[in-house]
Amino acid sequence: MNPDRTELQPTEVIAGASGFIGTHLRRHFLRDGFRVASIGRHASDDARWGEGSLGLTSVLEGAEAVINLAGRSVSCRYTQRTADEILRSRTETTEALGRALASCGRPPSVWLNASTGTIYRDARDRPQDERTGELGSGFSVAVARAWEQELAEAPTAVRKVALRTTIALGAGGALNPIINLARMGFGGPQGDGGQRFRWIQLDDVYGAVRHLMDRPDVSGPVNLAAPEAVTNRELMDRVRRHVGGAGERVAVPLPAWALEAGARIIRTEAELVLKSRWVHPGVLQDSGYRFAFPVLDDALADIAAATPRGLLPVPLG
Template sequence: MGDLRTAVIAGASGYVGTHVREHLEARGVAVRTIGRGEASTATWDDPDALVRAVDGADLVLNLAGRSVSCRYSRQNTDEIFRSRVGTTAALGRAVAAAASPPSLWVNASTGTIYRDARDRPMDEVDGEIGSGLSVEVARAWERELFAAPTSVRRVALRMTIVLGAGGGAINPFINLARIGFGGRMGDGAQRFSWVHVEDVARSIVHLHGHPELSGPVNVAAPEVVMNAELMRRVRTTLGRRRGLPEPQWLLEMGARIIRTEAELVLKSRWVASRALVDSGFVFEHETLQSALDEIAGRTPRGLLPVALG
């Protein structure tokens, strides 16, 4: 496997994309971007520019897609599917048409593809696929990736909930703790699989250097906690001793107010990174406390911004 010199990132302006780009550029990797603005190397409505962008690159990474943190209305659902399946299909055509295609195409997916799991972890070998809208989105996303007319090595990156300072999934939890609603959510027994954003970036570099890895690859830190323990650690890290619990009815009411779905916190996600770990990958943030300490050290006081669906 050659050195990673040039990477193409679709969705580079998002939370994960921004961190991955910074990580790669710090390693001396030249980064091209695909997006909707003039600052991008190529835009989705220019097929020829897409081919030029991916041609000669060592890695193509697709993180594009509308957030699922929204109400599952017909309009939002259509946009979620279109933004994921459509961009993946466009990349597939570009990679297939490139004179010098990339050695690796990594496409975002999600650990939410697995069923609600409270009995055992779900890995790439014997994990059981679940049901529901979020699962159907993930299945369609991955089908488009692996149906692309190219022999390029492809990885569906099944990321669990990404934590990191400055945005992402942690801000709502911090806000709840800071206003006194930092107790368990629902019965608090649902598992919480997570990964620090820096380990997402490191895993992508690792994948490039390990040509034996292809197909679905889970990205989940080794320590998985129950929701009640998650919220306790968020509170203690922020110096809050107590937090009011949030029963399911309250979560569902609150989700409607901020235009999202309660399923995002009530589903039990228990995901194991078997393929990564077996290939020698070591997580920098193996424990939730390690991740929370790093995040707390770079998080300002007060309520934090949260994107509404």
Template sequence: MKTVVIAGASGFIGAHFRQQFAAAGWQVRTVGRNGSIADAAWGDTAAITALLDNADLLLNLAGKSVSCRYTPANKAEIVRSRVETTAELGRAMAACANPPRDWFNASTGTIYRDARDRPQDEYDGERGSGFSVEVARGWEETLAAADTPSTRRIPLRISIVMGPGGGVMRPFNNLARLGLGGRMGDGGQIFSWIHVQDLFRAVVFLHEHREITGPVNIASPVVVTNAELMRAVRSANRAPFGVPTPAWLLKMGAVLIRTETELVLKSRWVASRKLRDAGFIWKHPELSGALASIAGDRHE
């Protein structure tokens, strides 16, 4: 039986991964804030080392949600919750007698620039600028600095994750049901996304394909514009119309709901070239099918 250690397993993605790994016959161990719930707590490096010793895979998903206002306190916590947890995992891995063969650490597709002209892949994608990019850079640099010579380390540059029960779908669905599911801004920004089932399948695929190294983008091969996204969301929710939201109104609304407009106004065009070239097959390559699957799961 293989063993996976999931750090940051209490969120939407982590909960799905725990269930899917267990269903696939893996032994699942967790690292989290609460030692009475997780198998080891942050700050107890010795306990984390004991979990990691003889495990097959470490998957780190820890990090405060970026769906918040970028106040100084929130920005500091966004950075700390990623960099410090990754650094602690590195110390625990270095202390293992038999560390995991693979360490996959969450990163983000928003590390690339705002792009409408061409997709950004792992080979010639261009780094962007701003707070979110600096967070991603620090996250990946901390992983690279870990003293784990016998472990393959891969930053997972994950695009927007969609799935039943969480992710971005809840606010989008709510907007559509209220008649507010129109395009956001000019609607031309590219929306790269991944169904949570394909995210899990990509992680297992990477574990099985040892020849893949370096950062890996994880995104569906079929991107859409924001206008196309919101049209598909309206269709999935049987909403006959959606009022468009101009950028200036989004900026006002973001203050009220305590989030940032970058989450919907930045054009993220992320291409998963390494997965594609290695032969990965997406179960949900197109948005309409993914949304139909999510809606079906929601109503079961």
């Protein structure tokens, strides 16, 4: 290995590097010898939101790529206050990056900006890809549309990719409450169990990001989702088998009314479970990306090896 490799590697800028996905990306970029700069709200970040474009521009100047994952968690009750925070935390950070990139003399070659697979309609009849997928309605979709519009209208010629990400699976994160339900014996279907659950393993999030960085012919929306679509019933069955612990053989279902009540208790929205998300990775597959974890069983087996026994921590919204 060239001893100067680390010095030769360009910088990757991650906004929102302290989150579940951002932490994983940062760790893997560093593992692979890249330099990483961060934009956030902590004193340890290389640039901070709210300090004007100059600070952002100084970090972005000469970087290879910027990956924006900034945004308030959607795992909360949608009150007027939290809804406003969810929208502003996405659109305002995206707008700020656009202004800063427009001021760069040597901007990054690509801007990968988070979006969400929730932008598509509740679909049980067919998969939704980037070309033929139909956008839905409601608050979550409105936020996603505004988010992507801010990216598209940003005054910079940098190549833009909107990452329509599905549920990212790894040790921790969104899988923890599902594992807890299974371990408590509530590992049956949620709602009618027929809604589609689309997911992507964290290593494939990193792999897809690296793939898209190297594909200058790809821009616009890209669905970050594994090839295999499963129903909620299939998801819960597989979670029980892999990480269900003592609840492996018990599968009490949770009807929609119970989910609505439980969501109020833990301050989140039942839509996160009940909406059918049949998101298909058309662009990734057509551009030649090869998934490390194309099958849910393999992803869950990998996660199980790093998941402790007992109930797992779940932040309340």
